[in-house]
Amino acid sequence: MEYDVVIVGAGPSGLSAACRIKQLSQQHNKDFSVCVVEKGSEVGAHILSGALMQPTALDELFPDWKARGAPLEVPVTRDEVYYFNSSSRAIRFPSLLAERVIHNEGNYVISLGNFCRWLAKQAEELGVDIYPGFSASEVLYDDSNRVMGIATGDMGRDQQGNKKTHFQPGIELRAKYTLFCEGCRGSLGKQLISKYNLDRDSGTQHYALGIKELWQIDPDLHQPGKTLHSFGWPLSENGATGGAFLYHADNNQVSLGLITDLNYANPHLSPFDELQRWKHHPQIAQYLKGAKRISYGARAINKGGLQALPKLSFPGGLLSGCEAGFMNYPKIKGSHTAMKTGMVAAETIYEALNTNSVGQQDLSHYEHAIKNAWVYDELHQSRNVAPAMHRFGMLLGSAFSFIDYGVFKGTLPFTLQDPQEDHQSLKQASECSTIRYPKPDSIISFDKLSSVFLSNTNHEEDQPCHLVLKDQQKPMTYNLPLYDEPAQRYCPAGVYEVVDGDDGPLFQINAQNCLHCKTCDIKDPTQNIEWVTPEGSGGPNYPNM
Template identity: 50%
Template sequence: MAEIERESMEYDVVIVGAGPAGLSAAIRLKQLDADLEVVVLEKGSEVGAHILSGAVIDPCGLDALIPDWKDKGAPVNVPVIEDKFYVLGEAGKVGIPHWPMPPFMSNHGNYIVSMGNVCRWMAEQAEALGVEIFPGMSCSELVYGDNGEVKGVIAGEFGKNPDGTAGPGYEPGMELHGKYVFLSEGVRGSLSKEVIAKYNLSDGKEPQKFGLGMKEIWEIDPAKHKEGRVEHTMGWPLGGNAGGGAFIYHIENNQVYVGFVVHLNYKNPHLFPYMEFQRFKHHPHVAALLEGGKRVAYGARAISEGGYQSMPKMVAPGVALLGCSVGMVNVPRIKGNHNAMLSGKAAAEAAHEALQAGRASDELSAYETEVRDGAIGKDLWKVRNVKPMWSKWGMVSSLAMGGLDMWTNQFGFSLFGTMGHGKTDAASTEPASHHKPIDYPKPDGKLSFDRLTNVSFSFTNHEESQPCHLRLKDEDVPVAVDYTSYAGPSQRYCPAGVYEFVEDEGKPRFVINFQNCVHCKTCDIKDPAQNINWTVPQGGDGPNYPNM
């Protein structure tokens, strides 16, 4: 496409992504200086439309940012009153007591929330302070300055033809320039990937590790509902095929969040994470809860699991990575929203200090220092070995050794030092010839559902005339490599049925149904050949989660 002329707008800070990290940064900036020009750009149709999280939230992030959040009506209303942990077998369960675990593993004082609704409320607080928030604005490109610094982003480009040329209603979008740009895109954001690669921010770090989280919201029989109850499970149905686990959270209005996480370093390409989730709901313990109820929403997203040793450098000239763009999930606690909020607050304070000193577009080293040495770093340092232990030694051994390691880390030392992760999740996938196919029961339409039916409950929509946002580096690789050597794992690892191989004159042909995409980014992570590049579709497209 020829050089495009775009209008530009100038801000003090441009924030990409209206999740907990981006909104926290926006709020803190305006708390520090009401005159700062701050804009938040969100690719979802509204704030919260693309937010999916468990979620049991540690309120320490909210406490630090908006101490009177209760008085201001934050949708944080269901305290955890019962906390259970089970290891499942095919027909039964064994309860695991909490007493062997360090105190920080307790959910006492935490709340069950919809993070989508929390973000909607945070957006209201930000706008009341004067923050400009533009939903439906995908940020498709970075803008670089004359010295190689990140100067801004291009947002709001609409109307391209499928081949990438300008269509009849083409809108070129705008350049939004900032003295600093914050990327809070969530896991595996396309702009964050570019920044990490351009500035070599992951050099010397362990590879980032990921899980695929899938979630359904169910309305259940009021007689079975126990508001404030939290359950976590491990074991069946995954067994030794993959790491992972499940959660059941009892929220208000006789609803429960039912979630399932599969660690993406699994070896067997025949593994079907979505069908493992559907199978889980047929466990007697889970089925007894859900029978007679109805599923009202579905969604999926990737989760960063690498922890402290996988966090890349967070700053480069003019830009800072926030929240899950860095990877701040405490894996054993199954919590990251508090750290996302604290990271946004820390980035805002570093940017404010720089602007007060007359600086712009440099590296916000004070932000990096605060994350690594402050509350976030301390939270993640204590649990840094849990994920690599699980990957190397399996569930049972990692439960025992991980518990011991978390205890000793409370006192400043570890018997294991800092363990590495080894391979990326993509490189962990082994050829199909090394493994047997897995036979999955057919969904019954009552407790378990086929993917396309469930995707309709994510309220996903993409304008079909736009270019496909799932881009192949080499169009021959899916058949020549993935299908031939790995039995086409993309048709299984995607929780939305985006990818399929169809017979065309007796030969397999790769098909991308990008309209189904729920923006989980698993394909970008798990594809063995690393041939799929997830990019943003035009603004407003994708899932429309009501209260995930």
């Protein structure tokens, strides 16, 4: 199938780009064809975020978004920021100090999945073709090594790769220009960065794992628009950094979660169990009395900042959104930056489509356009926060970040770097204290399998495993003796287990549990696990996340 533009990923960036290209086409009486391919069973099925929406980019894309019925209905009414210094104590930051770093006036508590469903409707009304349920599994290149589209994955192969009775081959979606918006650690984006050496002149990208739960709470405890952020305990107790949130949404619901920086050193640490501990803190547990947990999910996020951005253009295509790393870490927001970079990418591609050498244009001026947009200024201001946490720890790093980001607005004349990749940060298990997590009470804290059940995750079991081990023996011969096989703990879905076999312990992969968070692809100490796309429609089906 031939298109002028193919966009990979129906998230905020990809859908905003699709809408913007069609808007420009209509304004100038053009008819450029655009399609968006999405691996989730529907738009929004794989979308997960806190989420607080800063409407800056939305105001530009659809100034009349309120009249169009955009699902931004709960404005932030109050911000609270705490330092948890133990399992029972907390220090609240004065509002004037907290607002220097986290200030959400004018923002909205939303479901990002529902927002993307609305955005997809706007795109379709503009004439965009959207294909959910199809995994983009391969980048297509022409004879000159230029990207010319993507191929979707085959459907109906068994675990050995043989065709089953309902086999359907993948489809080639060819394009003059291709925009990649797969989100953090996209599998095709990772290939493109390597193939074209796009990160040659950039710093090291870093990541965190965000784990989120959605709760229905007592109406008497519900305060629509109230947001709470915390840092410190429990992560600080085990030498890790990160933060947590609790947002009061609509319909007597709160979304809560823990963001664990993936540069932690202790291989015994379990981000999932840290979240379960955090919920028992009195500042959090007070909202969960008599409440019911209704959904669960997890996703890796970029936190490397401006200095970790790769080159954004290559022959035939562009990267945008979290695919490239446009995440404002201290704000814990990437949706508005994803939307803006998608819109700038769309404008770059639209300009190229109007030239005489369609399909052959150099798109490198996209970089210049990004540097002239507010998104660049925002990332420049926040560029030192994440590396400061890595280099100085939570308390000193927070103090430095408050001065650099909150007081001087990122104008200090230096940029911190952190060259150590997250998978290199683990110490050997023998060097670290074993962490004994309390048994879940099934009231506030839960186990992994009951959590995955709430994510509506499903994969066809008899299909090739999408979690590929480069060396089948390494988990048992290297990771287990040295690191007590950390995949058992860093995975928030119970995908990886060490089980007893007839001849000793075995490494078991429960791929059907996978939430597509990509943590294994990031944190495995030998980079032995490669996440590739499973059959389309597989994975979580988040209803309101």
